[in-house]
Amino acid sequence: MLHDSGKPISIKAVTVWRLTGALGAAASGVVIGGVAFLISRFHAPSWLFAVLAGAWVVEAIVWMVWLPPLRQRRWRYDIREEEIDIQRGVWSIRRTLIPMARVQYVDVRQGPLLKRYGLASIAVFTAAAAHEIPALPMEEAERLCCLIAEWAKVADEDDA
Amino acid sequence: MTPRRRLHPIAIIAGVGKELKSMVVPLLVIMVAGSRNDFSWRDLIVPLVAVAYTMVMGILSWIRFTYEWNEDNLLVEEGVFVRKRRSIPLERIHGISVTEGIWQRMAGVVQVHIEAAGDALGEAEVTLRAISREEARRLQRCVEQAKNKAENAAHPEPLANRPHPALFTLSMKEVWVASLTSGGALGVVAALCAFLSQFSDFIPYEALVRDIQSTWNGHGRWYIGLFILSILLAAYGVAVVQNMIRYASFVVRKQEDTIVIARGWLERKAVSVPVARVQGVVIHENWLRRFFGYASVSIIHAGGRLDGGGAGDVVLCPLVEKRRVASIIQACLPEYDLDAHFHPLPKRAQRRYMLRPLVWLVIPTILVAYMERPWGMAALFVLPLGAWIGTRRFRIAGWALSSRQLALRSGWFRQTTTYLLKRHVQSLEASATWWQRRKRLATISASVMPIGTRARVVDVDEEDAASIYRWLQGEKGDQT
Numbered sequence: 001m002l003h004d005s006g007k008p009i010s011i012k013a014v015t016v017w018r019l020t021g022a023l024g025a026a027a028s029g030v031v032i033g034g035v036a037f038l039i040s041r042f043h044a045p046s047w048l049f050a051v052l053a054g055a056w057v058v059e060a061i062v063w064m065v066w067l068p069p070l071r072q073r074r075w076r077y078d079i080r081e082e083e084i085d086i087q088r089g090v091w092s093i094r095r096t097l098i099p100m101a102r103v104q105y106v107d108v109r110q111g112p113l114l115k116r117y118g119l120a121s122i123a124v125f126t127a128a129a130a131h132e133i134p135a136l137p138m139e140e141a142e143r144l145c146c147l148i149a150e151w152a153k154v155a156d157e158d159d160a
Numbered sequence: 161m162t163p164r165r166r167l168h169p170i171a172i173i174a175g176v177g178k179e180l181k182s183m184v185v186p187l188l189v190i191m192v193a194g195s196r197n198d199f200s201w202r203d204l205i206v207p208l209v210a211v212a213y214t215m216v217m218g219i220l221s222w223i224r225f226t227y228e229w230n231e232d233n234l235l236v237e238e239g240v241f242v243r244k245r246r247s248i249p250l251e252r253i254h255g256i257s258v259t260e261g262i263w264q265r266m267a268g269v270v271q272v273h274i275e276a277a278g279d280a281l282g283e284a285e286v287t288l289r290a291i292s293r294e295e296a297r298r299l300q301r302c303v304e305q306a307k308n309k310a311e312n313a314a315h316p317e318p319l320a321n322r323p324h325p326a327l328f329t330l331s332m333k334e335v336w337v338a339s340l341t342s343g344g345a346l347g348v349v350a351a352l353c354a355f356l357s358q359f360s361d362f363i364p365y366e367a368l369v370r371d372i373q374s375t376w377n378g379h380g381r382w383y384i385g386l387f388i389l390s391i392l393l394a395a396y397g398v399a400v401v402q403n404m405i406r407y408a409s410f411v412v413r414k415q416e417d418t419i420v421i422a423r424g425w426l427e428r429k430a431v432s433v434p435v436a437r438v439q440g441v442v443i444h445e446n447w448l449r450r451f452f453g454y455a456s457v458s459i460i461h462a463g464g465r466l467d468g469g470g471a472g473d474v475v476l477c478p479l480v481e482k483r484r485v486a487s488i489i490q491a492c493l494p495e496y497d498l499d500a501h502f503h504p505l506p507k508r509a510q511r512r513y514m515l516r517p518l519v520w521l522v523i524p525t526i527l528v529a530y531m532e533r534p535w536g537m538a539a540l541f542v543l544p545l546g547a548w549i550g551t552r553r554f555r556i557a558g559w560a561l562s563s564r565q566l567a568l569r570s571g572w573f574r575q576t577t578t579y580l581l582k583r584h585v586q587s588l589e590a591s592a593t594w595w596q597r598r599k600r601l602a603t604i605s606a607s608v609m610p611i612g613t614r615a616r617v618v619d620v621d622e623e624d625a626a627s628i629y630r631w632l633q634g635e636k637g638d639q640t
Contacts, residue, residue: 092594093592094589094590102585128587129612
């Protein structure tokens with residue numbers, strides 16, 4: 001049942017995620033560097049530094065090289081009049097169904113990185129949770145936001 | 161329209177008392193950590209200032225707190241430095257719980273806690289800490305009337321003063337059994353650990369550990385064992401007494417469209433939950449109660465901590481014979497069907513259930529077995545036990561689907577069965593890891609209000625997961 005149906009998100013998501021991965025790697029590089037400095041004061045054996053450096057390199061590769069294209073390839077969304085269908089996840093594929101009648105409100109979100117690439121995310125809120133569809137082309141995000149708001153209203157009226 | 165008025169002055173004592181209770185531990189820590197070797201009056205400055213501040217604030221906030229209501233709205237004004245005026249439409253009040261704490265009892269008043277639907281960002285809550293019983297009743301009646309008016313449902317007969325039969329009560333013996341077999345004891349033990357960890361600054365743990373080690377190697381290990389056992393027993397005793405106070409004279413009634421649960425000894429409490437706000441029914445059976453054919457029933461209430469437990473959790477029956485559950489639910493919430501036929505998981509999921517506990521157990525057990533040779537080898541018996549529990553969990557897990565209702569069951573130590581109506585399911589998730597996909601299995605998980613409440617079953621047949629998924633998809637299709 002967990003096959004790819006629906007529309008993919010923007011291919012530029014890969015670039016954005018690579019960049020956020022790079023930022024994360026830089027941040028953890030600072031932390032690991034700090035730890036390395038601290039343990040060097042206590043004359044730690046040199047293989048310990050190798051382990052730390054190795055961990056950092058693995059982390060950077062996973063988040064900058066390996067994961068972004070896989071995540072982008074897996075992401076699918078399908079917005080129909082009665083429901084929103086989302087599929088995501090690399091190791092564990094998760095598919096979420098949100099009936100339109102349960103949608104309370106929709107947001108368009110855009111951070112500086114997304115903005116630079118002309119992308120935006122939409123967040124759909126139900127009474128129980130928030131669901132985000134990341135990295136859509138900006139016009140597409142705005143169009144979907146209006147569409148969901150419209151359909152959610154119709155579905156509510158039908159429900160009542 | 162009622163006149164604007166203040167709470168009964170006992171509210172000051174009740175409020176300040178509650179604040180002070182939560183301050184005791186931090187203040188003790190400050191005092192002890194702050195004092196050097198000799199104790200002087202200076203160490204008392206911080207606590208005294210804190211206590212005085214709390215008392216003054218308690219009195220000021222009592223002076224500033226006023227409330228009134230008319231046919232449509234409850235108006236509350238409060239705040240010492242920042243004044244806050246709130247107007248809550250009576251028809252949007254979702255739940256009322258009336259508590260008689262010890263202080264309130266002494267003054268012959270009650271505490272009323274009100275839950276209302278706020279804006280999209282959250283629920284609005286108001287606590288009227290001490291109002292007269294008569295007033296609380298009037299307020300409840302006004303809320304009911306406002307609701308009826310909003311629904312345009314003109315009741316032919318007056319609402320009040322009609323006797324409502326009790327749908328469920330607990331006998332004294334059942335209160336005993338419920339308290340003895342509840343999982344609350346573990347909670348007390350956890351709280352005890354948290355409490356002790358706060359004192360780590362000035363209890364010389366290192367010296368203690370050293371002592372324990374030498375005692376351990378000597379003849380003292382029985383003493384330590386006994387000591388730990390007695391602490392656990394004491395904690396268990398406290399939990400039992402707490403539960404007995406909590407569940408004494410437990411009565412469930414249904415008044416029109418509201419379920420009213422009254423309970424408690426020293427502190428009497430009445431929780432009213434409108435049926436329309438119920439999002440699901442949960443039946444818990446821990447292994448001990450299951451053995452004797454007993455269960456406990458909770459209802460999921462949309463938002464708010466009406467019952468003092470987790471958000472949205474209201475206990476309907478703390479202990480009830482399993483065969484009576486269906487009829488009680490039938491009387492309280494007729495829309496739910498508890499006779500659902502549960503589908504088991506496919507046979508190929510069993511191995512995954514057996515292996516899952518082992519993943520966590522293998523490394524620690526082998527370490528213990530190796531380091532404590534030869535007696536530590538006994539620890540290896542944990543592994544088959546883990547696998548056995550896994551098979552029990554596999555047998556219990558299952559799902560049931562009807563056109564209106566989804567039921568999911570899992571667990572073993574505490575078997576949990578959750579019944580959800582389709583129109584309350586906020587979203588449905590089907591997921592599969594790489595391992596699950598290889599065996600054509602999937603995890604199904606349904607969310608309801610309030611935020612974070614979900615029921616899930618691991619390793620359902622992929623086809624079954626798909627049919628549950630489609631069940632929510634074809635929402636309009638099957639109504640016609």
